[in-house]
Amino acid sequence: MEKQRRVIALGFFDGxxxxxxxxxxxxxxxxxxxxxxxxxxxxxxxxxxxITRQKVPLLSTVDDRILLMRECYGIREVVVAPFDAMQRxxxxxxxxxxxxxxxxxVHVVAGHDFHFGYMGKGNPDxxxxxxxxxxxxxxxxQKVEQDGITISSTYIRNLVAQGEMERAAQFLGHPHILxxxxxxxxxxxxxxxxxxxxxxxxxxxxxxxxxxxxxxxxWFDGQSRAAVTNVGVRPTVTDNDGRVTVEGFILDxxxxxxxxxxxxxxxxxxxxxxxxPSMETLAEEIRRNAEQTRAFFGG
Numbered sequence: 001m002e003k004q005r006r007v008i009a010l011g012f013f014d015g016x017x018x019x020x021x022x023x024x025x026x027x028x029x030x031x032x033x034x035x036x037x038x039x040x041x042x043x044x045x046x047x048x049x050x051i052t053r054q055k056v057p058l059l060s061t062v063d064d065r066i067l068l069m070r071e072c073y074g075i076r077e078v079v080v081a082p083f084d085a086m087q088r089x090x091x092x093x094x095x096x097x098x099x100x101x102x103x104x105x106v107h108v109v110a111g112h113d114f115h116f117g118y119m120g121k122g123n124p125d126x127x128x129x130x131x132x133x134x135x136x137x138x139x140x141x142q143k144v145e146q147d148g149i150t151i152s153s154t155y156i157r158n159l160v161a162q163g164e165m166e167r168a169a170q171f172l173g174h175p176h177i178l179x180x181x182x183x184x185x186x187x188x189x190x191x192x193x194x195x196x197x198x199x200x201x202x203x204x205x206x207x208x209x210x211x212x213x214x215x216x217x218x219w220f221d222g223q224s225r226a227a228v229t230n231v232g233v234r235p236t237v238t239d240n241d242g243r244v245t246v247e248g249f250i251l252d253x254x255x256x257x258x259x260x261x262x263x264x265x266x267x268x269x270x271x272x273x274x275x276x277p278s279m280e281t282l283a284e285e286i287r288r289n290a291e292q293t294r295a296f297f298g299g
Contacts, residue, residue: 072174213273233245
């Protein structure tokens with residue numbers, strides 16, 4: 001990585017919600033003022049999951065975090081560091097040797113609860129003091145609230161798990177997303193239901209939204225289409241294998257997106273997943289959901 005001046009945000013940034021946005025906006029402002037590169041620092045895995053040894057489902061993959069930070073906040077570079085190595089590093093070395101000497105950081109932005117270094121001994125007060133000694137700017141951002149609730153990945157995770165996508169978007173500042181390469185399905189959507197489909201898998205470790213049908217928007221090849229998307233095990237399909245799938249029926253589109261990279265935005269929960277007596281009644285219900293989806297998007 002070439003040596004250049006950077007203003008950097010420190011954190012994990014799961015979901016890249018509005019609380020994270022307060023840090024990232026400050027980074028962009030500071031970078032513009034200093035003629036530096038707006039940068040974010042994140043980890044390859046969840047610090048909470050590693051430290052507590054518990055499974056903590058993520059709102060977003062590393063790639064989706066990077067995409068959201070760039071698109072929503074103008075972050076130009078994202079440094080993804082291995083958490084296992086970083087948690088063994090002395091907190092002062094993390095600031096002086098890694099951030100300042102290696103990355104060329106001239107200003108740091110962190111949240112009020114950010115801890116770093118060996119045994120988490122680095123904290124906002126130590127970060128501010130060490131940066132002052134080194135002549136590096138430092139901003140500590142306090143917690144961000146909305147509707148009297150502290151915006152956090154944990155709170156948003158609960159909303160997504162319950163299918164409350166509209167409220168989740170209010171705290172995220174954008175729809176909940178899933179980006180993946182389209183896999184090959186069973187061809188049921190187009191041949192039986194009359195809709196071309198995209199079949200996605202939720203990556204291991206990423207949260208699975210509440211089972212059900214959603215009004216979604218699918219982005220691919222620089223364009224987007226509304227879609228009716230089922231999350232679940234497709235109980236009406238006789239040869240389903242019981243694995244969780246994300247199957248989007250794309251409206252007003254005729255084509256095959258197999259192997260394409262798509263980004264799916266979850267906008268509204270329409271109904272729970274249920275078993276229908278036949279594929280014909282399922283098709284009828286999906287057509288009804290399609291009209292609900294068109295109405296939601298105003299078209």
